[in-house]
Amino acid sequence: MARVVNLKNSSAAREARGREDLVEVAVELFARNGFAGTSIRDIADAVGRSVSNVYHYFENKEALWLAILERSVKALPGRLRGALEGIAEPRARIAALVREHLDVSEQYRRESRIFFIDEERLSASGNKANKRIQREILSIYVAELEGLRAAGLLADGDTRVTAFNMLGVINWYLRWSKPSAGGAKREQTVDQVLAFILRGATGSER
Incomplete structure (x- = not known):
């Protein structure tokens, strides 16, 4: 019985690794070439597998995009x-929200770049998932801006x-920005973006 359980666990682990390898390659290709500019065959070639193997894990290219999402x-x-x-x-x-x-x-720079793809390239279900998260993020920002307005700080x-x-x-x-190496340069860039946003929202950087 223990041998059967171990074999099942090993098989599940291989399946998970196989799926994650495809997601990782898809992220790289989507970020570099765009969603429309990347085919299932491109992904299969990059990971060294057959097209049928990719379809074993994902129904289509959009399913890969949804896994990345x-x-x-x-x-x-939530963050x-x-x-x-x-x-x-x-x-x-x-300030805390923007930072x-x-x-x-x-942290998810490549994923963030491919998140805002043209909606007409998605199915109805994919478009729904995309818009749901965008609306949730928007609602968080609007709620915080309502707090600014209530305090008389909104421009x-x-x-x-x-x-x-x-x-x-x-x-x-x-x-359009290049990946950050971190450190003081990264903080300086974030401070500049934050100052610009605060100046636009409140009329003051402080």
Whole structure:
């Protein structure tokens, strides 16, 4: 019986590794070539497997994209909420929110780049999953901006428009900036992005 259990565990481990290897290669190719510019055959060739082996793990290319979403960006709303715990002052909450967003996105830089693909390339279910997370992130930003407005600190009364602008700054920074090596340079860049966002939202960097 123990031998049977060990064989099952070994098989499950191989399946998990096989799936993760494909996800990792797909992240790299999607980030480099785009979702539309990457085929299942490209992924199979890069990992040294047959196309049929890829289909053993994933129904199609979008299923791979959803697996990437599951392991990375899906966790972002929880991380953002966690960063706000214990912080009361509205401006400090915005600063903590933006810093955490940039930190998580730096951790999953490649995944963040492919998250904002053209929606017309996704199926209805894929589009729904994509929009659900985007709406959740937007709602967190809007709620914090409502706190700024209640404190009389919001420069513009339309919190949704301000949230769109803030997310636009973060997303375009992630799309075009080069990966950070960390350290003082990284902190300087984050400070600059944060100062720009705070100045736009409140009219002041402090």
